[in-house]
Amino acid sequence: MSNDSTRKPHDEKSLALYRRRAIVATVIGNGFxxxxxxxxxxxxxxxxxxxxxxGNELTSLLLSVATFGVGFVMRPVGGIVLGVLSDRVGRKFALSLTIVLMAVGTGLVGITPSYEKIGLAAPLIVVLARLLQGFSAGGEMGGATAFLTEYAPKESRTYYSSWIQASIGLAVLVGTGIGTLVTSTLDSAALNAWGWRVPFLLGVLIGPVGYFIRSRIDETPVYSAMRESEKTDSPLKEIIRTYPRQTFASFSMVILWTVSSYVFLYYMPTYSVRSLHLPQSAGLISGMLGGTVLLVASPIIGKLADKYGQRPFLTAAAIAMLIFAYPMFAWVVNAPSLGALLVFQAFFGFLIAMYSSPILTAMADLFPARVLSTGLSVAYNFAVMLFGGFGPFFITWLIARTGSNMAPAFYVMCACLVSLAGTWCLADKRNRLAIAN
Incomplete structure (x- = not known):
């Protein structure tokens, strides 16, 4: 099915403009x-x-990271509901809805009074906000992947989908940049009183911009053509009945993606303070570097994967993380410093880009367009919920129980082994076709 045949106007210049808009709409929305x-x-x-x-620092931190994980409980629900909406109603509608829901959740976290002021209502509102954000994020990845891969030229689908991962790098860079600015310019009292709210309130401003851009982009040509000929009555039922092996293969590959992202990019600032006893600014600065590497490397690797195939990059990155997770963690544990964290984040930021840039197109090849968003959302969000969202909680608990700061390394290594098995489903085109049948 040609993308060009269902797009008006048909000239290449106009189509290229629509494709650039699709990338911008996805990067801004997914980044938010x-x-x-x-x-x-x-x-x-x-x-x-x-x-x-x-009254207990460890218990408070566990409750905080557990609340971070609670949002992931809603991700499979949001993935199913918004994934079905994307396949039934349209990519544009579902993606516009996700950004509105996320803006509301972000605003709630930013304006909720502390426990000291309103008591038990404070953590309850924060948990509600995290659930809303989890529901929203659950529909983002599947919808965004379907949106970009369906807009992309056939020979550049991995490059286009790699911008989704690049947008995550942008989010890490901007989030840590604002966090670094806040922590470096405010004293401890001001930071605890109101400074920590600034990034959340600034984030709310991105929501209307993202909604405006997404609401003005046209529906994908592939979806427009498919809607007239082969749309399924129940995408979720078709995924369960017809594509269980494809869903499981995608699920297994996502495990390393989510574990590596949340351990290396999101948990390390907390780990650097709690376990390495470094200042919070060190974790934030190293996070900025990791986000920058991810942002820059993802599209480059996406281009290369279009030329050489997705599986070589997936397999090489998984093996590299399996081999280097333990010695790299041992290094920063035994010689903690900002310099060590910077090398650590740059190294693993590149490996995450190497693994995650090709993965979405590899997964998208396993599902037809009529159930693409639902299939990706189900596989992705269940893996994220089980292995990514509560990863910081389990790691924090394991470190406290065992007294070993090496717990994150073993967590990553186990994920490498599971996901390596999933990458074998992408051995070659014939194998992918065999799985699909």
Whole structure:
């Protein structure tokens, strides 16, 4: 099916313009979705003091990171509901809705009074906000992937979908940048009183911009053509009955993606304060570097994967993380410093880009357009919920129980082994076709 045949106007110049708009709409919207998750994870220690003052520092932190994980409980629900909407009603409608829901959730976190002022209502409102954000984020990845891969030229689908991962890098960079500015310019009292709210309130401003851009972009040509000929009555039922193996293969590959992202990019600032006893600014600065590497490397690797295939990059990155997770963690544990964190984040930021840039197109190849958003959303969000969202909680708990700061390394290594098995489903085109049948 040609993208050009269903697009008006048909000339290449106009089509290229629509494709650039599709990338911009996805980067801004998806980046906003991840911006809030970034700033929440980076201010987890401060949020613990504001909303979970148990009198025990570890218990407060566990409650804070558990609340971070609670949002992931809603992700499969949001993935199913918004994924079905994307396949039934349209990519544009679903993606516009997700950004509105995320803006509301982000605003709630930013304006909720502390536990000291309103008591138990404070953590309850924060949990509600996290659930709303989780529901929204659950529909983002599947919808955004379908949107970009369906707009992309056939020979550049991995490059286009890699911009989704680049937008996550942008979110990490901007989130940590604002976090660094706030923590470096405010004293401890001001930071705890109101400074930590600034990134959340600034994030709300991105919502209307993202909605405006997404609401003005046209529906994808592939979806427009498919809607007239082969739209399914129940995308979720078709996924369960017809594509269970494709869903499981995607699920297994996502495990390393989500574990590596949340351990290396989102948990490290908390880890650097709690376990390495470095200042919060060190974790934020190293996070900025990791986000920058992810932002720059993702499209480059996407281009290369279009030429050489997705599986070589997926497999090489998984093996590299399996080999280097333990020695790199041992290095920063034994010689903690800002310099060590910068090398650590740059190294793993590149490996995350190497693994995640090709993964969405590889997964998209396993599903037809009529159930693409639903299939990706189900596989992605269940893996994220089980292995990514509660990863910081389990790691924090394991470190406290075992007394070993090496717990994150073992968590990543286990994810590498599981996801390596999933990448074998992408051995070659014939294998992918065999899975699909």
């Amino acid at each position: 979705e991840w911006f809030d998750w970034t700033v929440y994870s980076f201010f987890a220690v401060t949020i613990a003091k504001q909303f979970f003052p148990t």
